[in-house]
Amino acid sequence: MDKYIFPVTYTEAYYTNLTNAGWHAFSLLAYFHELLVGSLTCRLETTEEEGVYRLYVMTIGVLEPYRRLSIGAKMMQKLLDNVAAEQNTIISEVALHVQVGSTAFEFYKQFNFTVKEEVKEYYKDLEVRDALLLTKVVAQPNLKKGDKAPAKKK
Incomplete structure (x- = not known):
C-alpha cells in the first residue's frame, strides 16, 4: 500500500x-x-533521560480515493489518545518530519505540532529535500510523577 501513498520507496529492511x-x-x-x-x-x-522515550511518527498515509474522509485525522487523534492513555512508557514528545512547503504541514498544525527545527537535505530522493522537524508534547496523566520505565539490563 505504501508505494501508492508515499513519494519515497521504502526498503525491505524498513518493513523487516x-x-x-x-x-x-x-x-x-x-x-x-x-x-x-x-x-x-x-x-x-x-532520549538522553533514562526510561524516557520519544515517539517518532515514521509514516502516516491514506490511499487517494479515501482522503478527505478524516481517516488520517482519526488515526492521528487515536495515536495522541494512545500516548495520553499510556501507563507504562514515559513519552516526552511525539515527533515527525514533514517536507518544507508540503500541505501536510497544515494537517499537523491542527493537532498543535510545532516546528522544532528545519533540517536541510533530509530527503535524498525528492525534489524538495528540506524538512521541518515537528514535535508535540502529550500529557500522560496515567503516569505518576517519578514513574520510569524499567531500566534495561546490561
Whole structure:
C-alpha cells in the first residue's frame, strides 16, 4: 500500500524492522468497509533521560480515493489518545518530519505540532529535500510523577 501513498520507496529492511519491533498501540491501520486504506507507523526512540522515550511518527498515509474522509485525522487523534492513555512508557514528545512547503504541514498544525527545527537535505530522493522537524508534547496523566520505565539490563 505504501508505494501508492508515499513519494519515497521504502526498503525491505524498513518493513523487516517494523515487523520485528512488534505491533503496538502507536502504529495503526485504517480500514474502510474491510479494505485497508491507511496506516500510521511509529517507533519509540530513546532520549538522553533514562526510561524516557520519544515517539517518532515514521509514516502516516491514506490511499487517494479515501482522503478527505478524516481517516488520517482519526488515526492521528487515536495515536495522541494512545500516548495520553499510556501507563507504562514515559513519552516526552511525539515527533515527525514533514517536507518544507508540503500541505501536510497544515494537517499537523491542527493537532498543535510545532516546528522544532528545519533540517536541510533530509530527503535524498525528492525534489524538495528540506524538512521541518515537528514535535508535540502529550500529557500522560496515567503516569505518576517519578514513574520510569524499567531500566534495561546490561
